[in-house]
Amino acid sequence: MLTIEKIREGVGKCLVKAGTTYRADQFEAYRSAIGKETNKNARWVLERLVENAEIAEKGKYPLCDDTGIPHVFLEVGNEIDLPKGWLPAIQEGVAEGLRAMPGRPMAIKGNDVERVEQSGGLAEDPAAVVPPSMITKAVAGNKLSVTVLLFGGGPEIRAKTYRIYHKRSMKRVVEEAAGWVAAEVGGLGCTPGTVAMGIGRSHTEAAMRMVEAMRQGDLRKQSEWEMRVTEIVNATKVGPLGMGGDYSVLGTFLNVGPARASGVRIVCVRPCCCVEPRRATVSFDAAGNVTLE
Amino acid sequence: MKDEKASSRKEEGKTIQLETPISEEAVRALRVGDFVEINGTILCGRDAVLPKMVNLAESGDVKVLTLLRGSVIFHTAVSPAGIGPTTSGKLEIEGSIPALSKAGVKVHLGKGALTAETMEALKAHNSVFAVTPPTTAYFSAKMISQKVAMFPEEGMEALYEVKVKGFPAIIAIANGESIFSK
Numbered sequence: 001m002l003t004i005e006k007i008r009e010g011v012g013k014c015l016v017k018a019g020t021t022y023r024a025d026q027f028e029a030y031r032s033a034i035g036k037e038t039n040k041n042a043r044w045v046l047e048r049l050v051e052n053a054e055i056a057e058k059g060k061y062p063l064c065d066d067t068g069i070p071h072v073f074l075e076v077g078n079e080i081d082l083p084k085g086w087l088p089a090i091q092e093g094v095a096e097g098l099r100a101m102p103g104r105p106m107a108i109k110g111n112d113v114e115r116v117e118q119s120g121g122l123a124e125d126p127a128a129v130v131p132p133s134m135i136t137k138a139v140a141g142n143k144l145s146v147t148v149l150l151f152g153g154g155p156e157i158r159a160k161t162y163r164i165y166h167k168r169s170m171k172r173v174v175e176e177a178a179g180w181v182a183a184e185v186g187g188l189g190c191t192p193g194t195v196a197m198g199i200g201r202s203h204t205e206a207a208m209r210m211v212e213a214m215r216q217g218d219l220r221k222q223s224e225w226e227m228r229v230t231e232i233v234n235a236t237k238v239g240p241l242g243m244g245g246d247y248s249v250l251g252t253f254l255n256v257g258p259a260r261a262s263g264v265r266i267v268c269v270r271p272c273c274c275v276e277p278r279r280a281t282v283s284f285d286a287a288g289n290v291t292l293e
Numbered sequence: 294m295k296d297e298k299a300s301s302r303k304e305e306g307k308t309i310q311l312e313t314p315i316s317e318e319a320v321r322a323l324r325v326g327d328f329v330e331i332n333g334t335i336l337c338g339r340d341a342v343l344p345k346m347v348n349l350a351e352s353g354d355v356k357v358l359t360l361l362r363g364s365v366i367f368h369t370a371v372s373p374a375g376i377g378p379t380t381s382g383k384l385e386i387e388g389s390i391p392a393l394s395k396a397g398v399k400v401h402l403g404k405g406a407l408t409a410e411t412m413e414a415l416k417a418h419n420s421v422f423a424v425t426p427p428t429t430a431y432f433s434a435k436m437i438s439q440k441v442a443m444f445p446e447e448g449m450e451a452l453y454e455v456k457v458k459g460f461p462a463i464i465a466i467a468n469g470e471s472i473f474s475k
Contacts, residue, residue, distance in 0.1 A: 020430075041326060041463055041472070045426050048461065052428035061430035065370065065377035104374040105449060122448040126373070154380060189380050189404035190427050241424050242406060243463065243472045274427065 002082070002288045004089035007144075010282040010290045011093025015148045016101045017280035017292060019067050020060050022053040029219040029250040033192065042245025046192070049240075049274055060101075063275040064190075067103040067126075068150030070094050072134040073215050077141035080286050090134070090146055095127035097148070102126045135208050143285050147215045150278040155193070158184040159270035161203045166265050173199065174225050174254075177267045178232035185248050186238045190273035194219070195229050195252040198268045201260045206268035209255040214270075214277040217253025226252035233271075240274075253277070308461075314363025315399040323421050325470045331400070331460040335365040336442065339379050341450035343368075343389035346443075350396035360442065361397040368403035371439060372449040375429040378404040381422070387411055394418035402462055406473040412466050422466035435460050 022030075030050050037043045056063045072090060076082075083089075097103075107128035110120020139145075160180050166173050174197075181195050194217070198209025222230070229252040239245025249271070259265065283291045311319060313333030323329070338346065343366075349357040368386050369376045381387055381403030390401055391414035401415075401422045415422060437456040444451045465472040 044328065044463065048426045048428050048431065052426070052431040055434055056430035059430065059433075061433050062374045063430060064427045065372060065375045065429040066379075066427075067374045102373045104370070104372045106370075106372075122450075124448070187380075187382070187405065189378070241404060241426060241463075243424070243465065 012096035014282035015097025039245035045240035075145040079142040161268040213253040213255035337453040394420035423462035
């Protein structure tokens with residue numbers, strides 16, 4: 001039987017896994033890059049990042065000290081009956097995970113002005129770093145899936161959502177958006193990263209599609225358009241830590257949403273850093289079975 | 294910190310060991326692209342405290358000047374989550390580099406490119422800029438101890454003294470040259 005205790009505990013473990021573990025496709029992409037990279041400084045950085053991930057997974061240490069802002073993506077099966085209080089249980093699970101990992105206590109206290117001006121002091125509780133409103137998607141089936149993603153600060157200040165005149169060309173849209181990332185990747189510092197890109201009808205939808213791309217993407221399965229974005233960004237030769245090299249990004253995660261009759265598409269891009277996308281998913285079924293991946 | 298300034302430049306491609314406090318001679322020998330490992334006590338500070346350190350150093354504060362002489366400043370917060378480089382090109386951080394170099398900082402450790410003006414200031418004061426990946430779990434394994442040195446009211450952004458062994462970095466800017474423009 002699915003209980004709110006199981007949801008809370010599962011989400012807490014999910015957050016810790018997201019912040020302390022590379023996925024199999026990340027390890028594979030890094031090891032492939034180490035084998036092909038010709039720049040010795042770049043190879044040194046790639047090797048350190050893999051070593052870091054191995055230590056993090058073994059010791060349950062955060063991959064990066066910027067443990068990020070938790071974002072939650074829900075997939076709710078249309079046949080599942082959820083226990084009363086399931087949504088607060090997810091919020092409590094996020095808080096438990098932040099305390100357990102631990103997350104960096106970086107929430108600013110105070111009223112609107114104090115928060116903007118960073119004059120209200122810092123909260124000591126890592127759980128004060130509350131997630132924004134959750135993205136919820138209705139799906140077929142009898143499962144609840146909760147994906148926790150941890151968004152670092154560097155990529156956030158270099159992400160962009162804007163319009164592109166498509167002129168009936170996917171190539172034009174993808175290449176212009178890739179150009180935005182190419183212009184920013186040199187300032188990111190924590191490269192090689194992954195490009196996340198969402199295309200939608202509004203800024204909100206494009207951003208949600210971008211998050212969904214981060215949720216679903218696999219560096220081992222790259223589409224023609226994802227490879228094109230990666231190719232454009234890697235042509236900058238920014239390389240790991242910006243010191244030059246063939247791998248400014250390891251791949252691209254693209255999600256295309258519905259479109260409206262219009263000459264423009266709204267595109268959201270985020271140059272994810274070298275530990276991102278930090279994500280993990282926990283799934284619950286009505287019988288109370290819990291799967292963490 | 295040790296009085297002994299032990300730094301040895303090994304054959305090409307090998308890692309150079311740096312021990313704090315770092316001597317003028319040891320820094321002068323560093324070249325862009327050198328792999329180094331830092332041993333001893335390093336200072337950790339970022340946006341909130343570095344401008345305060347500049348003000349105190351420029352006012353001749355003896356405690357601060359002693360702390361800075363031959364030092365390594367790592368641009369990071371220190372929190373229960375660990376340590377890791379923040380972007381050194383941020384206004385308050387990069388803006389502090391010339392004055393802190395003049396006050397005796399020998400290695401500024403962070404990430405990202407710096408301006409030509411900052412490169413000139415580093416050269417003028419025989420200081421270098423080194424970069425290190427955001428490998429927090431790895432750093433946690435290299436940290437021996439930590440304590441707040443100044444400005445405890447800044448929380449995770451206070452100035453910390455952290456004792457490390459074999460802390461890895463690459464020299465990114467030295468003698469007016471930059472790894473980012475290669």
